[in-house]
Amino acid sequence: MTELRGRKALITGGGKGIGRAIALRLAKGGADVALFEVDEGSAQKTAISIEEMGVKSLYLRVDVSLQEEVEKGVEEINQRWEGLDILVNNAGITRDNLIMRMTSEEWDSVLGVNLRGAFYCIKAVLKGMMRKRWGRIVNVSSVVGKMGNPGQANYVSSKAGLIGLTKAVAKEVASRRITVNAVAPGFIDTEMTKALPQKIRDLFLNQIPLGRTGRPEDVANLVFFLCTEEAGYITGQAINVDGGMLM
Ligand SMILES: NC(=O)c1ccc[n+]([C@@H]2O[C@H](COP(=O)([O-])OP(=O)(O)OC[C@H]3O[C@@H](n4cnc5c(N)ncnc54)[C@H](O)[C@@H]3O)[C@@H](O)[C@H]2O)c1
Structure with missing residues (x-):
């Protein structure tokens, strides 16, 4: 079934980018899509675009950290939609600084949203998925979580942490037909x-064999596939979507 009709999905940070x-791709595939967002304006716009595709949407103002x-947000979705089948942990922030200057606040805020937020969301949705004996969890990591990046010790640690979280949870829940994967976008x-x-953009561009920066849809297409029935034998992976930047 290369479609998601009847599936209920939750995307964190689903308002922009x-x-x-991802929200629109899953909706196009037939899923009802709920959004956890802190930017109300963009979330409302996305929710309207989702409904224009003929499926249900639900926006909840939730800070994932x-x-x-x-x-509370997951409880509300469970009440309205009778459970979730798909979780995409996408919400993420950066607070870049060199390690020597990085403050605890910069460290904690990035880890709090990018990694702890994913932990909270996974915990909240898993009970329902275990009961259904079906689930798809996709964590949006980054290639820098595999290769490092100067000035981003907090962000890189959160993205590397997400890959570890993906593998640990994948092993815990595999027997319940729940897959857990990460995607690692490049630029x-x-x-x-x-x-x-522009100087930094050009630097990245020079390292991309496919010769262009990525579009959000490039990532969304992979996330969509990982959420389908056909992807049921893929778990614990961290797949790059980066035009070949990291091989
Ligand atoms: N853009 C890239 O090149 C790139 C590369 C690798 C990984 N990523 C990752 O992809 C994900 C999406 O990035 P993007 O480029 O679309 O960023 P973006 O800033 O355009 O969108 C992120 C969204 O997350 C929301 N958000 C932030 N904090 C939140 C919180 N506490 N609770 C709920 N929502 C929150 C924001 O309001 C925003 O709408 C992030 O996890 C990012 O780290 C992006």
């Missing part, structure tokens, strides 16, 4: 990368 593209908000054109100076 890669998260929005706060366990209570995550638990994708979104608000997160728009802020980078």
